Amino acid sequence: MNSHLLNAALAAAVRGWHVFPLRPGTKRPALHGEAACPRTGACETGHRKWEQRATTDPDRIRTTWGTDAFNVGIATGPSGLLVVDLDMPKDNINGEAPDGAATFAALCERTGHAVPDTYRTRTASGGQHLYFAAPSGVRLANTAGTVAPLVDTRAWGGYVVAAGSITPAGPYETVSGPVAASLPSWLLSILKPAPRPVQAPSVPVTVQSRRYADTALGNEVRNVSGAQLGQREARLFRAARAMGRFIAWGNLPRHEVEQALQKAGEAVGLPPSQCRATLRSALDWSIAHNQRRRDAA
Template identity: 70%
Template sequence: MNEHLLNAALTAAERGWYVFPLRPGVKFPALHGERTCTGTGPCESGHRKWEQRATTDPDRIHATWSHGPFNVGIATGPSGLLVVDLDTLKPENPKGTPDGATSFAALCERAREAAPDTYRVRTARAGEHLYFTQPPGVRLHSTKGRLAPKIDTRGWGGYVVAAGSTTPTGAYEPLCGPEATPLPSWLQSVLQPAPKAATAPPVAVAGQSRRYADVALTAETRNVAAAQVGEREAKLFRAARALGRFVAWGDLPRHVVEQALQTGGEAAGLSASECRSTLRSALDWSIAHNQSSRRTA
């Protein structure tokens, strides 16, 4: 047993974070997969994945790490965590591509928010993990690139390598911040999924559909215009994603949505260029993802 890794697992568990073993020296779970499950022990009533088997029980942790020098994985969902993963650049990335830390700093600046002071871990490749607690009653899942390129998040369905673990490329080391602080509201607003098309009432007449779209446009524009400092860009982003589906379905012209939300964003205090940049990316994404689900009469 490697005492250092055992202590890393126990330290994480003392924080209330659910841990499970990773293979020695790497980042992959050391637990068996569904195909090789024997249906015994913890899986007697059905296969249990690493997220289900993660634990804070010191006795189970001692028993597990007595079998080998396992790295430590933290199941972020059961732990109530949302971890922002700031990746570094790879040789194959195009010249001029910003790394995760640079992109996150830009996000904070655009939201007019200071960089959050929270528990942070330096990753083996010199990136950073920013640990936040998930808001009560909210279940945020892992994302890839939703915030920006080179920024992923780990929530339900994901895990991170805990401080104290080591891989051939380096060690995971705590940097600063005594504890994980609550996820900032402006980050939560961007990470929460846009309302699904199913939330719109089913209608059979195209005229009724367009009237619903007009009501949604008015409401979203009013919501953006009334946004407070710290939430303006996030509300503009979410509104554009929500209204983009009406553009994809042919209920609203894109230029009408852009003009209305541009006016609302500027009324809230955003610059014209900030509004255009946010609207372009959010509408492009929403239209592309909703074209295949266009409603039929």
């Protein structure tokens, strides 16, 4: 068993994925916590957590896995990975509740994209992990339910159990895909951190301009709320484009616009994650466009 798990750790390291030991037969890190840190060895200059101690060094890996049958953890952030965790529903007695894979496939269909073909593993519970190469220059964090129900993600601050690891519930196994594909842009738009708020202009916002902006927002909310099937996302997109100028000019804070249009989009049946992605894309463009126009003026 030690050689099997050692090979699994080395195989992940060859891919450039940073590994660390998990307690035998579990998903919990085997490294000591901060309270029990001896402040020696790797922690001589201060406690180093599992994310900091994860490695691709084959000598360190052989030394570690030569002592016990550790399962293999992959620190997703240092490995340059974004892993989509498609979970199984809990207490699904009648088997009718959709699992994370079905929910994710439905999201892909609604957004007009195929389910990405990438390195994929089956988890011990019967779920799936989809591995993606995270884009450079963007520090993605873990999410829970942001993409869709039972669809979580692991990036900086997170880890996944590598294929080859074994728990009492079952093994983790590779099921498809030789390499981790690049993270699709449409999925990145849902996951990337929200841009910093646009600074208000140096001149005070007048009462009249605020009233005008509030009226415009109310009109756009009504336009989205009255959308029929087939018009919903397009109206939400146009509404966000129209409202971006009021954010860029300091008449309205971005969070108020996003909240109002998000609520309107969900009310007509758009999934929350689809609303967020549409609003983020449209507002980012509109704010930047109108800010340039204001600066040029």
